[in-house]
Amino acid sequence: MFLQETTANTDGYMIAGYVISFIVMALYVASIYLRSRNLNRDLTLLEEMDKPVAPVETSQPKPKKTAKPVTKRSGKK
Amino acid sequence: MQSKPVLLKILDVLAIILLGVSTYFALVVAPTELVMGNVQRVFYFHIGTAWTALIGFLFTAVLSVIYLVTKDLKWDRYQVAAIEVSLVFFFITIVLGSIWARPAWNTWWTWDPRLTTAAITELIYIAYFMLRQGIDDPDRRARFGAVYALIGGVSAPITFFAIRLFRTIHPVVISGANSEAQGGFDMTSGMLTAMFVALIAFTVIFIDLYWNRIRLGNLEDKVEQLKLKVTM
Numbered sequence: 001m002f003l004q005e006t007t008a009n010t011d012g013y014m015i016a017g018y019v020i021s022f023i024v025m026a027l028y029v030a031s032i033y034l035r036s037r038n039l040n041r042d043l044t045l046l047e048e049m050d051k052p053v054a055p056v057e058t059s060q061p062k063p064k065k066t067a068k069p070v071t072k073r074s075g076k077k
Numbered sequence: 078m079q080s081k082p083v084l085l086k087i088l089d090v091l092a093i094i095l096l097g098v099s100t101y102f103a104l105v106v107a108p109t110e111l112v113m114g115n116v117q118r119v120f121y122f123h124i125g126t127a128w129t130a131l132i133g134f135l136f137t138a139v140l141s142v143i144y145l146v147t148k149d150l151k152w153d154r155y156q157v158a159a160i161e162v163s164l165v166f167f168f169i170t171i172v173l174g175s176i177w178a179r180p181a182w183n184t185w186w187t188w189d190p191r192l193t194t195a196a197i198t199e200l201i202y203i204a205y206f207m208l209r210q211g212i213d214d215p216d217r218r219a220r221f222g223a224v225y226a227l228i229g230g231v232s233a234p235i236t237f238f239a240i241r242l243f244r245t246i247h248p249v250v251i252s253g254a255n256s257e258a259q260g261g262f263d264m265t266s267g268m269l270t271a272m273f274v275a276l277i278a279f280t281v282i283f284i285d286l287y288w289n290r291i292r293l294g295n296l297e298d299k300v301e302q303l304k305l306k307v308t309m
Contacts, residue, residue, distance in 0.1 A: 007109065010116035010180045017119035017176040018100070021126075021169050025096075025282075028165045032289050039296045046303040 079296075085288055092278075092285040099125065099271075099278035107271035116180050121271050123173040125279035126166040131233045133163030133283065134198065138230025141223035153219035154294035156226055157209075162286045164202050166279070171195055182246065190243035191236070198232040205229060215301075 081089075103121040110117035137159045144152035174192070175185050186192065205225055212218040240247045264272065 007111055008114040008116075008180060010114040013116040013176050013180055014118050017116070017122070017173050018104075020172055020176070021122050024165065024169050024172075028162075028286070032286070032293055036293050036296060039293070039300050042300050043296065043303065046300065046307055049307050050303060 092282045095278035102271040102274040121275040125275035127170040129283040130163040130167035134233040141227040144223045158290035190239040191247035194236040194239045201229045
């Protein structure tokens with residue numbers, strides 16, 4: 001290589017170098033974004049779970065007042 | 078979801094612009110090296126990523142000391158973020174070096190002192206994450222991580238000075254006596270400009286990614302705390 005008179009054609013190596021650099025950086029940025037998105041989802045879910053539980057209102061109807069059973073009084077006088 | 082600070086949004090845009098500018102300077106403005114041809118252009122990204130990664134590794138050693146003194150887990154998160162971004166940048170450095178070496182040295186890889194120390198540094202920090210994976214207790218994990226990163230930090234200056242201390246075929250392009258080492262070259266003013274643009278661009282990109290990674294770490298911590306609270 002160093003005894004040659006013309007410049008070596010090494011374009012392919014240069015392109016490979018730049019392509020790999022950009023791919024690695026893009027993958028890292030994507031990994032930060034994806035991890036952040038997943039953590040935000042988890043956080044939302046956990047915050048929902050952590051909310052204080054509101055008192056549960058029962059939907060059952062109140063028991064109707066039933067008429068007292070009529071009892072015959074003993075007629076002691 | 079926490080919205081991004083305005084300054085970080087500006088930094089995101091600036092990082093993208095600077096990456097474009099640096100690519101333009103490397104591919105268009107810088108002259109073609111007469112012997113090696115266009116493959117020499119990978120040098121600008123190679124040195125930009127190497128510079129930021131090695132500074133990042135040294136920075137983690139400083140963060141380790143701060144954590145060990147303060148015992149505040151915030152510093153542990155900062156450390157993890159710095160190591161992760163540095164690891165990605167240093168991976169790019171090694172790959173670009175290997176691509177350059179193929180036409181320059183006629184081999185993808187050789188166990189030259191610089192290449193060996195660089196590979197060891199990368200492996201040390203990969204092992205850092207493996208170590209952390211094996212420890213559940215956050216305080217213990219942070220303490221072990223800090224001590225490990227502090228010791229591992231020594232590998233960064235060793236890698237940097239390897240080409241100045243040992244007999245090597247790796248060229249010392251900047252302030253080096255053997256710029257004519259195998260594949261070495263003297264830089265013209267156009268090359269120097271492209272190199273400094275790359276150094277500035279990758280420093281800004283590093284800071285931007287680092288800030289984003291710290292935010293991710295804070296979010297991880299928040300989720301972890303809330304998980305504990307919910308399960309208790």
